[in-house]
Amino acid sequence: MPFFAYKGRNARGELMQGVLEGADSGAVAEQLFNTGVTPIDISVTSKVVSASGDDPWWRRLGEKKVSSMDVQLFSRQLYTLLKSGVPIMRGLAGLQESAVSKAFGRVIKDLRESLDSGRELSAAMRRHPEVFSQFYLSMVRVGEMTGRLEEVFLRLFDHLEFDRDMRERVKTATRYPSFVIFAMVAAMVVVNMFVIPSFVKVFEGFHAELPLMTRILIGTSAFTVRYWPALLVALLAGVFGTRAWLATTAGRYRWDKWKLHVPVAGKIILKGTMARFARSFALSSRSGVPIVQALTVVSQTVDNAYLTARVEQMRDGVERGESILRTAAAAGVFTPVVLQMIAVGEESGSLDELMDEIAQMYEREVDYELKTLSAQIEPILIVFLGAMVLVLALGIFLPIWDLGKAALHPK
Template sequence: MPFFAYKARNAQGELIEGILEGSDTSSIADTLRNTSLMPIDIVISNTKEKSSADNWWAKLTEEKVTALDLQLFSRQLYTLLKAGVPIMRGLAGLQESATNKTFGNVIQDLRTSLDSGRELSAAMLRHPKIFTPFYLSMVRVGEMTGRLEEVFLRLFDHLEFEREMGERVRTALRYPSFVVIAMAVAISVINLFVIPAFAKVYAGFNAELPLVTQILIGFSNFMVNYWGLLLAMVVGAYMGFRYYISTENGRYHWDKLKLRFPIAGKILLKGTLARFSRSFALSSKSGVPIIQSLNVVAQTVDNAYIASRIIQMRDGIERGESILRTAVTAGVFTPVVLQMIAVGEETGDLDNLMDEIAHMYEREVDYELKTLSSQIEPILIIGLGVVVLVLALGVFLPIWDLGKVAMHHK
């Protein structure tokens, strides 16, 4: 993607300049607005980052910055700021101790930007692939309120929650994924090597084969003769699907469909709403205006359908509607959650109640993930049983029939 040089003003009217990577000027403008900066001028830059201009191979093979790197950075920066260490000295220490060289270079760039007079949020804005709009907005609020160390602690907790949630999902899906892959490999081997061998034996019998056997032999012959076409179709379907979900409309419909999947759909919905509640509570406690909070939180839920419902809530609040009414209209919250939102809005303690909602969803997701294997196992066993039954009937029915004929002739 190209680089764009921008000029923008912050809430105090100060001019901020920098370079950002993006698809077009609109995406750069959106990124700036999400961090409370008002874009003045955005033009394509002829100068590129050193790593991409001078050494593309180094950029290709460089170590990736992980969520854990960012999480530890947030915690360490909180500790340093709380102890009264100047931010420039703290960043210098973090750069020296960084085990990830790529992230060490990012910290070096932050120091250079700060040294040239930029604010920390503006310096982080130069690295949109590492610091998300939500992260940048929180840092910006910390700078405006003078509670930067508290914001970094809350960001650490938020990133910890995100990492734990992802790890739980991966752990729960490991066993079912292994079983499904093993079944697919077994079926491929049987169709490519085992059934053709039996087909040669049956051909010598000159007898009419059962329908199941004919279907299996026909499918096996198709795989043997056209395996290249099948592979191309699978790859083409995968690439087409990836392209479809990369579009705005495709991503919206796919994310909406995922929430309707049996078993997994309710887990995805609860996990997404837990992420929304946690992010909203964090923004509210940090002093972010509710309109801006919903705008930024919509980008953290990682689901285009839920994000559209959150934007719908934001638009309703801008028109003067209550949070409860917009939440009811969104149609994704349970009655219990709506009741807690109503109480929070009435008492003015919405941020703490949203935290409670996040904890409630987290507990439910944790329970669902712990029982996920036991819920999926019957489906896997039934599926495996059906496959084995079809293969057994297809392979052994002709042998059984021929055996009966032989016994009858005797």
């Protein structure tokens, strides 16, 4: 939704101004009237309140940005404060003073000022889309509507902790294979640019026909040495072109769909994403969110355009009156065991509990896959390394070997 800059006056006649998100100017005006502010001027703006505030840019160069850990700890602290009966304004003041991150301290300050001007907490957080996700905002809004805000913050803390732990485990498991692949690529570049050209002079002194593999290596090296600027430009163009393509809706959808079919890694991505989906759906359902709205909210947490489309397909089916089991089966991303658990949960009215069980099942599978990831990738890496060594051995050392044999057995 677009953002609107507004000016208005509150009940005391004081001038109020800021930025709000809304479907149109009428919706923004209604928000202002609900908070006791009479709008004077409302205009569309592209400016969004950011965590940087009004500080000069040179002060923010070395400043650490707001991280997911900051939001996670903030959720836990707010839960503790609200549960203890501390007023939210006093609690935010304490969190602002104790904030380790200066950028997040400014965010909390803006939240206090927004609440002081009559806004709801979810509306105040919506002014910082780079800090609070749409799922986070939707859950806070549900907590405000149901009067269970402290419980929602506790569940958000658990959700963010699970999400961060999942991402960290994937990064840890892929660090070693990524390093090996990078080393292989770097070795190929060094061999083509520096090693093979040194052997060319030796081979030219043989005055004999070189083996096919040697001629291929020499030709590849000569092409790389001669046209490396063009190859570098082509590589950069490919990188930026791919990023531009991924920025499109169709490109992102195809890329995310292809990732799920990548050997070894695809099933980990799928199970990790489905664990996040199940956990988010259970959280939304337990918080009292209607199923259609819950599926809309959960689709925003699925970090995959293809799976997001499948969740939205489920939502559309539920809106038409179909059962969750039928829409889940039509989505084609759930295993038969999961579909059976969904059927039991829907029949017994305990879908949130069964979704938690599904999330735990996916988490266990992802944990097992990550533990065995190195064992699954090592054979592939060994094959590629062996092939590269074999090509180099045949191409570089075979002519030298033939020359040695000729010297030992002269005609």
